[in-house]
Amino acid sequence: MDEKRELTSVDLVALTAELNGYSGAVVDKAYLYGDDLVRLKMRDFDEGRVELLVEVGETKRANVARPEHVPNAPGRPPNFAKMLRNRLSGANLHEVRQHGFDRILEFEFRREDQDTTIVAELFGDGNIAVLDQNGEVVDSLETVRLKSRTVAPGSQYGFPQSRVNPLELDYEGFAERMRQSDTDLVRTVATQLNFGGLYGEELCTRAGVEKTKDISEADESDFEALYDATERLLDDVKAGRTDPRVYYERAEDAEDAADGADGADGAGEESERGRRVDVTPLPLEERADLPAEAFDSFNAALDDYFTNLETEADEGSEETTSKPAFEEEIAKRKRIIEQQEGAISNFEEQAETEREKAELLYERYDLVDDVLSTVREALAAGYGWDDVEERFEQGREQGIEAAEHVVGVDPENGLVRLELDGHTIGLDPDAGVEKNADALYREAKRVEEKKEGALAAIENTREELEQWQARREEWSEEEHEDEEDEDEEPEDVDWLSRASIPVRKQEQWYDRFRWFRTSDGFLVIGGRNADQNEEIVEKYMDGYDRFFHAQAHGGPVTVLKTSAPSEPSQDIEVPKRSLEEAAQFAVTYSSVWKDGRGAGDAYMVMPDQVSKTAESGEYLSKGGFTIRGDRTYFENTPVGCAVGITCEPSTRVVGGPPSAIEGQAETTVALEPGKFAQGDAAKRVYRTFRERFADESFVRKVASPDEIQKFMPPGGSRIADE
Template sequence: MDPKRELTSVDLAALVRELESLEGAKVDKAYLYGDDLLRLKMRDFDRGRVELLVEVGEVKRAHTVAPERVPDAPGRPPQFAMMLRNRLSGADFAGVEQFEFDRILEFVFERDDGTTRIIVELFGQGNVAVTDGEYEVIDCLETVRLKSRTVVPGSRYEFPETRTNPLSISREAFGHEMDDSDTDVVRTLATQLNFGGLYAEEVCTRAGVEKAMDIDDADEDVYDRLYGAVERLAIDIRTGNVDPRLYVERESDDHDDDSDDSDDATERVVDVTPFPLEEYAEVAAEPADSFLAALDDYFFRLELEEEGEPDPTEQRPDFESEIAKYERIIEQQEGAIEGFEQEADALREQAESLYGNYGLVDDVLSTIRDAREAGHSWEEIDARFEEGSERGIEAAEAVVDVDGSEGVVTLEIDGEHVDVIVDQGVEQNADRLYQEAKTVEEKKEGALAAIEDTREDLEDAKRRRDEWELEDEPAEQAEEDGEDRDWLSMPSIPIRENEPWYDRFRWFHTSDGYLVIGGRNADQNEELVKKYLEPGDKVLHTQAHGGPVTVLKATDPSEAASADIELPETSIEEAAQFAVTYSSVWKDGRYAGDVYAVDADQVTKTPESGEYLEKGGFAVRGDRTYYYDTPVGSAVGIQCEPYTRVIGGPPSAIGGQAATTIELEPGRYAQADAAKRLYRRFRERFEDDSFVRKVASPDRIQHFMPPGGSRLADDSS
């Protein structure tokens, strides 16, 4: 018997009853693993920490899990997870419903700023759609464009056509559905009544009706018995009268001993149901306290059986927990740094707004000082401003609050509230704000130093994990001495992560081993020219507008720069293809463009007299070498050594560096959709598909894709 990998409609009907008990739980965080496993971390008043898993890939399920069974948090939350965190953090779980009798669950979350619905499709390809309270799709794991329905961001979510719900059908309607069939009883229950194969057989068995009976031979007495069995099943589900069972098959390797208690007996889970099934009367069953607990145990054991249980004698250190801890710290530190940056920017903007509204601010301050010298109280001054505001006096309208205890007046300037000290002039107040911004910047510098220390700790933990896994590889693999390994067919691939300094840029290594980096935006273009351009480097740029600054590095920044290095022509041509591929040429659907190359010393940030350079721009002095009609070319691959990671760039460059690659060309699929297609294709290629989930999520794949639409070069769709 093949193990169940997808929940049935009956399972979901029973599941909803138990999930309703979690109403009121608050959401802490959302996580996305790969493109098909969603995790919501919640807090319940009675139960404490609650972990909800939703999986819509090859396995389709939705249930709570024990905290100790939760997978380690992924290092870099993808955009979908960040969107969920922004919408759900602190939200209350308001309930869950099954759509009709379909394999669709709708989770509802409430927060003061609105309602969020997470609609989980546990059929077909599987999907998770996030909508607002009016069912407008915010984002979804898979876009759906069919004649019958559409699920895309910005549109209203469309449910599939309504199916017959056998758990609420009347006796008369039940008879009509059966009469409309032209097959046997069990197939009619499975298709017309939407029970599916297993529960259609169960209904027949409970009703004492022959499964293979032709529908034409079924009379009203047969219908009554079948409907009675269906009704009893429906009552048990509606009232929560479940008695869960986890079914296992036991096999013994000792053929001389038929006992199930043999030391050599092995077990494998095959199904989990909300109540005992007569169809499984001959299968060993284990009871559970709740259906949620049974589901958790079933899928946990199924995963262990499919991946193989770890050997407890290995005493392997828990590197994953240590790495996850450092990643959490880094995430918090990055948030603090971002907060410092925002606070410093806000203070500088306030100072500039004071200068920009000098006359108004000076008028307010002078009015207050004159009133105080005349003996008026702060309350009187506040009242005078309120009167002036009602008469439409501009300076009075700008006053939001007067705090006499602190000698501070709050002004609304350019839509922002600015606290101004009355005893100081406009210049002094602005200077104070600039100084406060500088102090915040110093805090940011301290946080940057701290995050570097944490990153070193993280890299050390990853290095120790990689060394452990390398030592643990089979001897025959270690003795291959450089021979090519068949990574695609390996059942388990050790993870060796590395985050190089250039990872936040666009990058690849040429077929000659030289690093090429390109900016993702104007800020990064500016940074590349100012910070990383050194003697001996080449700078490439497209003639077309909107291309990245592309630098072909002659040396690493940690090495001594040298203008004497002669870069291979093959590397320059690959860098040129990289420059044109990540420009507007690809985005416009064109297949070639012109690129020029210059030496590093020809590039300057100083414009000619009377000229202006916008952010990310640069001036070139001297002759340029042109590469006309350079073809676009992009491939994404998964590298397995020396590190396990996604790489991307010109096909000629990464083909020899990756275990497998997929080429792209300009096409109609949005970047996120194309990344998901690539992810699924990679999972099909690797025997160890869990490896792909760990190192090559759609979000990481998208990191290496050209801007604009794409399609897989070998994909006819």
């Protein structure tokens, strides 16, 4: 069986969906190998180094490759590579498009001074053309001058005449194309509908139609089955619902090949299963008899396939380099994060469902009470659960409304099940309506607490992911130290003047509290109300954290974390600067700011000095605590608040002491106590940010007045020096 050496139209649909996930990546350098392979080295916020390979020779493919799979930098760059570097250095990947359903990809890059589109023709002889923002060819690997189209420097790029695009066909258009054919079903799907031989056979198999049936003998049911199979397959690959596979030759073929290779013993697992022969975005029934390997992404599958295809075809032609299993570790943690994010989403839905059930009990109080009273009375009279269920069945037959909502009983747990507005609710007859509702509210709260634990866990996993990505980058830098021009440091990005800034948000477990990170990187959290004050102390304060509070009334509980919630607490020294910033935070978000004062006092204690037990004869209100032992005071601490916007590694609003925020944000606005209400002041800050950023839409998405207000102290404010 011959190896696949060209991507299909269906492959490009799936590939385009994945490649657009790298939108916003910045081009560092471009390389040309021989006359048919272009490599773009890019930087992505989430992925770090990104290597895009586009090949248009005997092998025609495009994919993101692992750094260890890219060839070493060639010698002196040819003019085509110099032109690419000149036009693309510092440009952002904006969008990847497939032209119709043809084997043509368009890579659009944007830069403030000019836009550039690379067109990769992955059919025929193959070609790569570079276009300016007006569609004019800047340069191309091959010059094409035909009656139907021209690809030459200085001319408008001419796409080849497009063939049928099944992505745009409704059923009537699909059936009409089928009826116009004069051959059998499989050849019609392959040629007239542009799917090619393999997918023509696959769609016939999935549709359950006879492949060799002549069109003249086919009926509407055959066309409908094929259309449904086509829609399902294309919908999956368009939406990125892929399950990629790399296929190997059959075991018996591999054994025959091994027998002819000097009868070598112990050739290894890969030799036993033979050569790689195909790569697809979805498992194919037409390949069900071949050994296969699954991959997390189509890009990863393509990288594995074409890297090893080249290795097998050119065995011994080039040394390969080994590298630690960074990608496996990174992929593992990404999978864990996806699972954790899914769990968080499930917790949110589950908690909301439990609350809806509780509210339904109160909305239908009389009906629920009637059902529970009926069950209690029947059981008290000596009837069994079967009798109770039978009684409700009789009530349903008689049209009694309460009985119509009873869907069953649970004798083992002593529950009766009601259906209200699509929810099935198990109720304890002895508990009454209120206690059953309270139980549901408690369950909702318990689920939300699990969500908090999951958020803390996902933070820990993200930190591990960042560590592995950092190790990978360190290795890559060392690996390329000796390569020509590979040691150049990327310039700092001027985010304020960028015309387009990608939005990258990450939900954190502490987002619902007041928070900031000190100049030394310590997380500081504070409560927004009495409930959060108690929650922070009871759930998030560990043995070696630092507890702060303003001497003034109405201040938030403030905790400087010395470890993540999922990590063991450690006794570490906190720099004086961070302690002072935490004290300033505690004072700023207290009544000191609200009263218009410029400074106040704060104190710090260790967690074991904080107690919910009041002194004898005293009473603690909600959110209040008793402090025992010596305190460290921060006297006459000035209030201070700055609100800023970060652009990397995530885009978001941050706020807190100016000395901490100004070093973390791309731009900041300093505040001081003033006459403007919190909402009005937030709008003034928002307008200031919009004036500073060239990309005003970015400010609207990331730093709305409502988002800014979350980081402002209670009470009146104004922009400092305004």
